[in-house]
Amino acid sequence: MTLPFRLALAAVLLLPGAAARAAEPVLSRPLLVEVKEVPAADQQKGGRFDYSDYNRQALLSLVRNRALLLATAEEFAALQRDGYQATVVMESRDPLTLYRRAYYGPTLKLPEVYHTYDQINARADDLMRQCPRLITRIQIGETTQFHRPIYAYRISSDARHALPRPGVLYTGCHHSDEVMGAEIVTALMQDLVLGYGRDPAVTRWLDQCEVYVVPVVNVDGHDIVTSGRDPRWRKNARDVNGDGVTGVFPEGVDVNRGYDFNWAMGGSDVPAKDTYRGPYPFSEAENRAIRHLLELKSFVLSISYHSQGEVIYYPWSWNGQPAPDDALIREIADQMAAKLVTMDGNGHYAVSPGGASSQSYVWLYGRKGDFDFIVETGKGTHLFAPEDVPGIIATNLEGAKVLLDRAGGPGLAVHVTDAVTGRPLVAQVWLPRIENESVDRRTTEGGFGRYWRPLRPGQYDLIISCPGYQTAVRNGTEVKPGAWTPLEVALIPAK
Numbered sequence: 001m002t003l004p005f006r007l008a009l010a011a012v013l014l015l016p017g018a019a020a021r022a023a024e025p026v027l028s029r030p031l032l033v034e035v036k037e038v039p040a041a042d043q044q045k046g047g048r049f050d051y052s053d054y055n056r057q058a059l060l061s062l063v064r065n066r067a068l069l070l071a072t073a074e075e076f077a078a079l080q081r082d083g084y085q086a087t088v089v090m091e092s093r094d095p096l097t098l099y100r101r102a103y104y105g106p107t108l109k110l111p112e113v114y115h116t117y118d119q120i121n122a123r124a125d126d127l128m129r130q131c132p133r134l135i136t137r138i139q140i141g142e143t144t145q146f147h148r149p150i151y152a153y154r155i156s157s158d159a160r161h162a163l164p165r166p167g168v169l170y171t172g173c174h175h176s177d178e179v180m181g182a183e184i185v186t187a188l189m190q191d192l193v194l195g196y197g198r199d200p201a202v203t204r205w206l207d208q209c210e211v212y213v214v215p216v217v218n219v220d221g222h223d224i225v226t227s228g229r230d231p232r233w234r235k236n237a238r239d240v241n242g243d244g245v246t247g248v249f250p251e252g253v254d255v256n257r258g259y260d261f262n263w264a265m266g267g268s269d270v271p272a273k274d275t276y277r278g279p280y281p282f283s284e285a286e287n288r289a290i291r292h293l294l295e296l297k298s299f300v301l302s303i304s305y306h307s308q309g310e311v312i313y314y315p316w317s318w319n320g321q322p323a324p325d326d327a328l329i330r331e332i333a334d335q336m337a338a339k340l341v342t343m344d345g346n347g348h349y350a351v352s353p354g355g356a357s358s359q360s361y362v363w364l365y366g367r368k369g370d371f372d373f374i375v376e377t378g379k380g381t382h383l384f385a386p387e388d389v390p391g392i393i394a395t396n397l398e399g400a401k402v403l404l405d406r407a408g409g410p411g412l413a414v415h416v417t418d419a420v421t422g423r424p425l426v427a428q429v430w431l432p433r434i435e436n437e438s439v440d441r442r443t444t445e446g447g448f449g450r451y452w453r454p455l456r457p458g459q460y461d462l463i464i465s466c467p468g469y470q471t472a473v474r475n476g477t478e479v480k481p482g483a484w485t486p487l488e489v490a491l492i493p494a495k
């Protein structure tokens with residue numbers, strides 16, 4: 001027994017968490033290999049360096065024409081023999097060291113262009129001190145494993161109070177390794193707060209709507225990535241097997257598979273999988289935090305930020321059927337895509353319907369009537385090099401602002417009250433020619449009796465109902481172009 005081997009064995013026996021760490025698959029590929037000048041033909045499906053192979057297991061990243069991959073000595077020799085510009089960046093028997101080198105770069109730590117959750121909240125603290133009228137912090141929950149607070153921030157011309165205005169929501173980091181989302185949402189928060197009273201568009205948006213941001217949904221996982229522990233960490237930190245060890249593959253639950261909309265059809269029921277959906281819908285506190293936020297505020301439009309792919313996924317394609325609002329949703333997605341420039345500067349983000357199961361965007365649309373879009377930022381990795389970060393943020397800020405414009409209409413601004421007392425009502429507002437059984441009925445916000453319904457200009461039939469009141473029918477209601485068309489509905493109490 002050689003000395004290094006005995007030391008390694010001792011480490012396995014003594015280190016806390018060693019038992020779980022041994023569950024990490026034995027690394028058969030000890031070389032981190034860089035391939036430069038990957039030919040364009042190779043970067044397509046079926047090629048040797050294929051974006052669809054980008055899987056955190058073998059091909060680690062493929063940004064522009066530079067690939068990083070794990071390889072055996074034989075595979076490396078074959079690459080050289082086949083004429084690729086391949087070099088060994090690092091050799092190690094410890095997989096985490098290779099992943100750190102591949103994703104964090106030479107320092108093996110997250111580059112400073114990215115921010116920890118503490119730094120993000122400290123930036124919000126600064127904004128709240130500078131502009132206390134414009135931004136308010138709301139704790140919407142705490143994390144599953146470590147009970148860290150999960151914060152939303154409300155931004156408006158008077159954020160000290162909840163206002164009867166259309167809501168727009170931006171969330172980052174359901175998947176904690178996709179840290180770009182937190183950066184974009186944080187930059188947007190800052191742009192809006194500091195732009196009020198200076199930038200006419202920002203001033204108009206904050207005068208007309210309420211913006212909520214959740215920079216990091218999966219706070220525990222984000223800490224695993226930003227602390228330098230593991231750049232691949234996607235799920236939350238739940239100790240699934242209960243061994244007292246967290247943050248070690250393959251633990252955790254995919255919090256973007258935990259929502260109660262076709263939950264059982266989404267993700268995996270195998271805990272070791274990247275898409276493990278947990279034991280039941282809303283089993284994870286991160287999902288319950290977002291559900292709690294939706295109890296405080298209804299949203300008209302929203303974005304859930306992810307990486308990677310340079311694509312906007314919208315709800316939905318389900319058993320070959322589009323969403324009831326497909327035409328309008330796609331129109332908005334196309335408007336966003338027109339603002340979202342790809343990293344190579346030559347094109348725009350693609351637009352595609354996504355599946356209709358268990359993820360945030362289908363729950364937000366299907367259950368809550370919020371047009372939510374997944375924006376997959378950047379391409380070829382989930383942790384971008386520092387020089388690529390400002391450009392990805394800048395173009396995504398332009399995309400985000402499309403929703404703020406659309407939150408000004410057109411559509412119906414419905415206000416439902418009790419005809420006798422004038423009291424606002426929580427009422428169902430149903431558009432029977434649009435909303436089929438694939439979506440829940442939409443309701444007015446409690447407290448204000450308001451509901452903003454994005455629609456193209458035209459004529460619509462509505463049925464407005466509330467227990468204890470006579471149902472109202474408004475056939476042929478006209479939606480005007482441009483801004484919201486107000487619709488006052490006073491419901492008469494049933495006898």
Ligand SMILES: [Zn+2]
Binds near residue numbers: 175178256306307
């Ligand atoms: Zn994701």
